[in-house]
């Protein structure tokens with residue numbers, strides 16, 4: 263008989279809970295101390311317990327019922343302690359064959375896994391928490407391990423990349439990576455960036471990825487460091503598409519005119535820079551058209567700003583409609599638009615300007631009001647007349663100014679010499695100021711002749727200037743410069759006092775000849791002008807009717823009420839007033855009626871065509887009729903020929919002046935002429951006048 267094995271001794275040396283069960287009774291025959299600890303009972307108390315009572319899982323019951331015929335059993339299960347606590351264990355059951363091969367006992371060994379199980383549960387909870395956190399972020403998150411395998415991602419990641427759920431569930435890293443690679447526009451850059459990041463595991467990187475879907479995705483990646491070692495990477499993805507679109511919208515608004523939605527000045531500056539860069543590359547030229555609405559203020563003043571806005575929008579649409587594809591329309595502000603005509607030479611710019619004039623001049627109907635607008639266009643050519651917006655605007659604006667003063671509703675190209683002119687004019691202005699201080703100005707007097715009896719009935723004082731360097735400078739050259747710079751005020755004041763002094767002198771010598779002086783608009787507008795005239799007259803003792811002021815039509819047209827007020831004050835003083843260069847300005851009959859003007863001076867340009875030119879003859883007759891109706895005298899200027907004089911005389915003109923009788927004379931010559939006329943009294947009618955050489 264074989265000796266029964268010493269199970270107790272055998273089990274006592276084992277670190278894990280173990281016990282031996284007798285078969286077929288299935289009762290515990292011996293258990294070790296570790297088993298007693300596991301169950302919280304005495305080892306002796308375990309002896310005699312049914313095997314299924316200690317580990318009661320169905321698979322245990324099945325195994326014991328089969329008497330171990332199912333072979334060894336290894337699995338995880340749960341057992342209960344004496345105190346009712348559950349312990350997670352791995353358990354193995356196997357037969358203990360006796361020497362004769364029969365199986366009379368079975369061995370149960372357990373390994374307490376409760377601590378591991380607890381740790382795992384905690385880890386799972388942590389993971390769940392992490393997952394929830396990942397899901398809660400607005401960014402797409404992907405976590406990869408040290409080998410680059412995907413270990414976690416959130417739903418947003420899948421959404422941003424448009425990853426199909428099926429693909430994610432497949433747990434196929436290569437397929438997901440392939441999808442990402444195919445989604446980006448620049449495959450090569452994407453792949454090489456990933457490679458670089460693999461080679462520098464500690465690197466932090468931010469990239470922008472453009473996807474085929476049109477999305478712009480920002481990718482930020484950081485190393486996942488644990489215990490100082492890199493464990494992988496966290497990748498976060500943010501869809502910037504909407505933000506970029508919003509930024510673009512804001513950017514567009516900043517560069518757009520709110521009323522017309524056209525590019526504004528800032529956007530235009532960039533377009534100019536681009537066009538200039540293009541012209542540097544390919545040698546092309548382009549044109550800058552500054553389009554300014556004529557008298558737009560009248561629309562705002564008479565119809566209101568709302569209508570003004572509608573009109574501007576309409577104009578913007580019309581302008582847009584008449585441009586070519588490459589041309590660019592923008593609104594500079596107010597009633598000014600700019601058209602870049604690209605590419606263009608002067609001829610193309612002119613063609614565009616004509617199209618613009620034409621579309622703007624079509625009638626407008628707003629709120630039941632129908633009206634016609636015109637525009638004026640100043641043009642500069644790039645790059646020859648500027649490469650930056652400020653230069654092109656300045657040059658186009660100077661051309662625009664000329665168009666406006668020439669009567670509007672037309673276009674003009676900047677003349678390159680304008681800059682040179684400006685410098686020349688500054689020089690001239692300086693020289694004039696010197697001339698006044700140094701007494702280099704003189705007055706000459708052109709006789710004015712009565713057409714009925716040939717008497718000298720007046721003199722026009724005309725300014726003369728001989729500069730030491732420039733020689734004789736014509737008033738036609740320096741007066742406009744003085745008007746521009748404002749120096750005309752001081753100069754005019756000198757003329758006034760000088761002419762009055764001359765009148766006083768002649769008056770004292772018995773020649774009561776009225777002297778006419780030319781008064782510039784700016785001089786006339788000076789608040790103290792009337793007082794100044796009064797005081798000069800008072801000081802000289804000259805009777806006021808011996809002074810005549812030649813005014814321009816522009817004085818009457820601009821700020822007419824103020825002009826009227828001043829004219830009446832002068833009238834009360836007793837000075838005479840005439841309108842110079844009559845017919846070249848804008849004054850209408852209605853205007854003339856209101857002003858206390860005694861005489862009209864028919865401009866030389868109408869006299870020169872007499873008597874042959876029918877239109878000149880017609881104009882002169884009309885002026886004479888108007889003057890007669892208003893009780894004014896008329897003098898014809900610039901009379902050079904006898905037929906001109908005869909025509910004027912025959913039509914009933916009162917006086918004339920011109921080279922036919924005499925040019926402007928120095929005071930002494932004038933006085934001699936006066937004396938001659940007195941010595942030979944003029945005839946009553948049809949004076950025979952000799953040409954003065």
Ligand code: C2E
Pocket residue numbers: 708723724725736737738741754757779780781782812842843866899900901902919920921922925926
């Ligand atoms: P305006 O007042 O119309 O003066 C007449 C101009 O015609 C003068 O030119 C005169 O010399 C010129 N003239 C006179 N008779 C004839 C003629 O038969 N044929 C031709 N072709 N020309 C004739 P001027 O002296 O060169 O003056 C030009 C303009 O300069 C004047 O035109 C006037 O507007 C302005 N001006 C002249 N002196 C003064 C002044 O003291 N003050 C102001 N504010 N302007 C002045």
Ligand code: MG
Pocket residue numbers: 722780812842
């Ligand atoms: Mg004059």
Ligand code: MG
Pocket residue numbers: 842843863865866899
């Ligand atoms: Mg004149």
